Amino acid sequence: MDNQTLSATFQQFYGESPALVAHAPGRVNLIGEHTDYNEGFVFPAAINFGTWVAAAKRSDDVINVTAMDYDNQQNEFALTDIQYDENQGWANYVRGVVKVLKEAMPDFSGANLLVTGNVPQGAGLSSSASFEIAILKAISALYALPLDGVKAALLGQKAENTFVGCSCGIMDQLISAMGNEGQAMLLDCQSLDIQHSPLPDSHQIVIINSNVKRGLVDSEYNLRREQCEEGAAILGVSSLREANMTMLEETKSRMSDVVYRRAKHIITENQRTLEASEALKVGDIQTVSTAMAQSHVSMRDDFEITVRPIDYLVEIIDEVLGNTGGVRMTGGGFGGCVVALAPTDKVDAVKQVVADKYFDETGYQADIYVCTATQGAFA
Numbered sequence: 050m051d052n053q054t055l056s057a058t059f060q061q062f063y064g065e066s067p068a069l070v071a072h073a074p075g076r077v078n079l080i081g082e083h084t085d086y087n088e089g090f091v092f093p094a095a096i097n098f099g100t101w102v103a104a105a106k107r108s109d110d111v112i113n114v115t116a117m118d119y120d121n122q123q124n125e126f127a128l129t130d131i132q133y134d135e136n137q138g139w140a141n142y143v144r145g146v147v148k149v150l151k152e153a154m155p156d157f158s159g160a161n162l163l164v165t166g167n168v169p170q171g172a173g174l175s176s177s178a179s180f181e182i183a184i185l186k187a188i189s190a191l192y193a194l195p196l197d198g199v200k201a202a203l204l205g206q207k208a209e210n211t212f213v214g215c216s217c218g219i220m221d222q223l224i225s226a227m228g229n230e231g232q233a234m235l236l237d238c239q240s241l242d243i244q245h246s247p248l249p250d251s252h253q254i255v256i257i258n259s260n261v262k263r264g265l266v267d268s269e270y271n272l273r274r275e276q277c278e279e280g281a282a283i284l285g286v287s288s289l290r291e292a293n294m295t296m297l298e299e300t301k302s303r304m305s306d307v308v309y310r311r312a313k314h315i316i317t318e319n320q321r322t323l324e325a326s327e328a329l330k331v332g333d334i335q336t337v338s339t340a341m342a343q344s345h346v347s348m349r350d351d352f353e354i355t356v357r358p359i360d361y362l363v364e365i366i367d368e369v370l371g372n373t374g375g376v377r378m379t380g381g382g383f384g385g386c387v388v389a390l391a392p393t394d395k396v397d398a399v400k401q402v403v404a405d406k407y408f409d410e411t412g413y414q415a416d417i418y419v420c421t422a423t424q425g426a427f428a
């Protein structure tokens with residue numbers, strides 16, 4: 050979406066020009082899945098798909114928001130009384146972030162907002178975090194609020210946790226706010242320490258959307274989180290970040306098999322994330338390849354968040370890449386996307402194998418996006 054079209058549409062709806070256009074990207078996670086709410090490590094990149102918000106101030110304590118991608122539906126609410134509305138889908142994200150922003154930084158008096166985006170929804174590429182961060186960026190920029198990327202991410206997460214009802218971690222909002230062009234970001238979800246590291250020129254980020262719509266995401270997601278917390282409690286640690294495999298084996302007899310496997314995924318995934326991010330820095334693709342493959346197996350067998358069409362995509366792409374690249378499911382799970390780090394000269398072969406085999410095997414059509422890592426909204 051170019052800013053000119055957005056401005057013209059804004060003019061049409063609100064009879065004025067927008068004061069600014071804010072943008073926040075979606076993300077792809079290269080490795081470190083479900084580790085964020087266990088205070089562990091994640092290694093995502095912001096991608097060149099995102100949400101745009103054109104915005105102008107209002108002085109009457111009202112937010113009016115128009116969603117271009119939902120038939121120009123409009124929602125209006127007063128800043129003095131922001132409620133969750135069961136009959137609203139997308140608008141609850143706006144209500145949620147505006148409510149937590151108002152509590153944290155009350156110095157603003159309303160806005161007209163026009164929103165559009167191109168992050169595939171329900172695909173595990175964080176369309177909602179990108180939406181939240183774009184709204185926070187727009188309002189904070191309009192009113193020069195002292196909001197930085199980390200604070201914005203924490204507010205976005207708070208809105209999801211307390212308003213929308215998903216117990217998500219901090220990864221999606223933080224990468225959308227703080228990603229760097231051409232770089233992936235190692236995030237320590239305990240200290241919120243960030244280390245950016247360049248992606249190799251030799252490889253491309255290829256995202257394959259299985260187009261299996263994620264079902265039961267919130268309930269299964271929240272259940273995984275509870276199981277991890279149960280594991281941590283039995284281990285006697287504040288989070289699974291503090292545990293290692295020796296401790297887990299010692300306490301195995303005191304936990305259910307399910308909780309054991311959930312904890313095993315988190316403990317081993319943290320290790321793999323650190324190894325893969327270190328390896329990528331020095332161009333050791335073979336180690337990255339192994340870590341991504343093991344991550345997928347762990348999500349499939351121990352964390353149980355993959356579905357058959359996703360496993361199939363990983364298998365056929367792995368046959369093409371071998372140890373020259375890596376492939377795994379990315380995101381919360383139960384459908385969504387696979388991410389591959391593919392040598393540039395193998396991108397076409399990846400596309401081809403998906404075109405040749407995926408539909409015939411599964412009955413789903415895949416979409417493929419060759420992505421670049423982009424700048425976060427507050428970076």
Ligand code: GLA
Binds near residue numbers: 086219
């Ligand atoms: C979703 C959540 C994130 C993270 C991932 C899984 O995207 O929003 O916080 O937990 O799932 O890694």
